Amino acid sequence: MPRISKVELFAAIRRDSRAGMSGRAIATKYRVSRHTVSDALTSAWPRERKPLPPRPSVLDPFKDLIDDILRADLDAPRKQRHTAKRIFDRLIDEHGMQAVSYQVVRGYVAERKPKIRAEAGRGPVNVFLPQTHRPGEEAEVDFGEVVINLRGEPVTCMLFSLRLSFSGKAVHRIFASGGTEAFLEGHVHAFTTLGGVPTGKIRYDNLKAAVAQVLGFSRQRVETARWTAFRSHYGIEAFYCQPGIQGAHEKGGVEGQIGWFRRNHLVPVPQVASLEQLNALVDKWDAADDSRRIGTRPHTIGEHFAVEQPQLAPLPDEAFETGTWLTPRVDRFSQVTVRTNRYSVPVRLVGRQVRVQLHASDLVVYDGRNPVARHERLMAKSRSRLDLDHYLEALLRKPGALPGATALEQARAAGKFTPVHDAWWEAVRRVHGDAAGTRALIEVLLLHRHMPHDHVVAGLATAVRAGALTADAVALEARKFAETDDHRAPDGPTMRHPAGNVVSLTERRLAQLPPDRRPLPTVTAYDQLLRHRRTIEGTGS
Template identity: 65%
Template sequence: MGNSQSKVELYAAIRRDHRMGMSLRALQRTHNVTWRTVRRALDGQWPEPRKKQRRKESRLDPYKPLIDGMLRADLDAPPKQRHTAQRIYDRLVEGHEADDISYSMVRVYVKDCRKEIRRQAGVGPDAMFVPQTHLPGAEAEVDFGDVHVMLAGKMTKVYLFSMRLSYSGKAVHRVFASCGQEAFFEGHVHAFRVLGGIPRGRIRYDNLRAAVERVLGLSRARVENDRWTAFRSHWGVDAFYCRPGIEGAHEKGGVEGQIGYYRRNHFVPVPEVASLTELNAMVDQWDLDDEGRRLRSRTRTIGEYFAQEQPLLRPLPREVFETGRWFTPRVNRFAQVTVRCNSYSVPVRFIGRQLRVLLHANDLVVYDGRTVVAHHERLSGRGESRLVLDHYLEALLRKPGAFPGATALEQAKAAGKFTPVHEAWWAAARAAHGEAAGTRALIEVLLLGRHMEHEHVVAGLAAAHRAGALTADAVALEARKAAEGETFTEPVKPAPGRAIQPQGETGGTVTFMSDWKLSHLPPDNRPLPSVAHYDQLLKRHGRTAGEKEGS
């Protein structure tokens, strides 16, 4: 069709140029055609449509009647005992010696032929869709879709929550580590806050386990989860549950297509992020950018339609609904609590105690009363552990021999918290003070991280290592200097007997804490002390002695 249309335009251009006085040879050169084409155009003839090429014969042609017969026999067979493409291929090879065909040839033919045979028999009618009209602010659709991202250097499967307004097409997305009930609730709360309201009509859902416990037959009735019932009652959500299977997907085709569009346009190529927080910040920006596009043949953008729809949404409730789930585990002897088959560390002082844990979709918070004692990123697998080295430092001070093989140390290295600078300083400290004392010195340095920034402690370690200062107070001083941005052109001289010999190529000078404090005292302008007043006593004492000698 495209080639035929281009020839029609070519003939029209030739005739137009000829009417303008262009010669036949000039027409050939201008349009890069032969004289026969020019002659046909000027004679009033139009290009003939291209003839359809004759279909080439296939090696499968002799076996197609046999395949059709097997598929027609399947019309009366039980659903789970019908021919697959593989079974048809095997029967042709075994029973009809069809060694000259391949499985792929059979599979392609069966895929198209099965639909046609079922349609002719009236079993599988063609899909029929009824156009729908959506009122502003009335309806929305919700669904989850799985995507893959490069999370902290590892290919990870995450879940994309999507809520789409049916009228404007405005969609809000959120990425979670799982598609459980916590993610389901938090996705709703985030979407309602971004949209600035709640649809006044119904919201369409799949039969997700986060909301539905049981589907009652072929009807629309569902047994809902109690927490979901409380949640949607709080937010005023009118839920409409689609039919199970592919038929139900057509009932919320807007959000199904939206997730596909979002995955193809924003997750290709695969994003590389350090955390889900960073990824969700990108998702929020993508949602804003998508407001500028137009859907199908609409004359206005999504953002313009949403501006018309947003004032018609129901306002948000003032009360807060806690989307997380509470647990009360007991801390085991490894200073860990177990939640949803995964372990998380807490400070060792809580061993044996029962704490409260609030589990969210992407994180987990541990409370002692109302005080937060630990905060972890949620694990999505089973049987995994997330340990923080800082939680074990008090115990490691008493047991420095357990430090080198600690699981928390390995996780700190993997997360980049225990850097090569730590390793170098630790090795030097062990060489200078011995295994136990050198490890204790490192643990004292790690304790500085509770009231100093990690970057400043690392800078202090590097400066102390260059100067060969292998004590925690020297690292603390250098870290404080890094935090305050201080530079010393004339280093303070150390006290007698405390001079440090530089090590390494770069060398350096380190001031001890006591010397640094003395150097920062204000100048003393008071006069020097005098003992002149005591000379009177000496003179008086001398005269008394002389008098005694004279007598």
């Protein structure tokens, strides 16, 4: 007979009994006792089994002692309360406990400690209460660490997230750091993407970008001046969570959102060439997430956001400047120091004071009102980022400093100084010498200031093939590639000569001349002079 549940067994017994079968026959048919048949005829539901008495434990003689210690800890200083290891040691030293493992004591302490707190009226340790959020009112903000592969090197960046509490719509941005500039730029990007500002509270950690000082155990904070101005500009009402792990539960929505985003979009580790490229992907991921449902919600994030978006407060008419202005002085290495890192500027500014506008991922150097340098912000400390173009005027006077220049090594690593540059430089030095050849290379590098990088590289490749070892020849070939691009089809692809199909300068010039139909020169007419010379030699005259 196939195995059936006890409810089904009781139903079968009751059915056979109503059909007139005796109790003995039913017990024989189903191979059960007469007591089971009696129970089935009494109730259609089987009676619950009586719980087994608890098994004795070797810890039973010491449980009351452990409870007394835990009750005494309720009034002890927070940093001088018993750990499970300390209780275990005391039971052995003071009460002669034997044959009880530490794991048994630790398990009992973990089970009894919250119960004793509740019995004493101290309340449970963790209580989570469901919350209801109105459309357009509340949001949460936080940063989370992420690792990316930037130009082949793993680096740690900061993921900014602003999440609307009603719809769950979240906007993300990845920055080189989590400083003030990233904090403000993340808000501007989020508000612009959402098309408005929450009208109620936005929950925050006690970030240094916003909070200068936490006043005791209250909710009062001393805010930074820039954050106060930013809040006033956008009309933000900030709510600061409790410090430590307890505060994380007060904005659990954005905490969980960062983890979800990291697991679903940044695994495996993305490989990108720049943060701009990565953030373009982040924007696409945010848009795609609108079709996702959170938990058991009947509608998607996008559908909830369509209801919430009209309830947001409008954006202010004027933009808020999120960058930080600094005024460093250019040192003798033609560099400025910004937040422990050094960045190059043109050599003509050595000794002068310049203005630097620092953003989350880049910085711009100004000489008066004119921008003179732009750099990607360094992520580590005590590093340098040098642009070879800033040193070209000085290298014209000191060409011997170029081979070992740090700026040259960084240009090679960034792909700006290509193997084609090296090949032309080596060829020109063999012909004209080190100093003159290096000066010729610097003149070629100056072409990058007013010609596209690809055109100059293509001109160098042509010059190397043709043996043209002057900067003027490289400029001529680069302009020809530029003219080819200018005369491409209106909607067609760019027609560029590949570097592998170059021809010599002479062939290029001859190809542009009209065909020469004159006969080839010959020396046949001069053969008579050879015969005349033999005749004279034969006569002895």
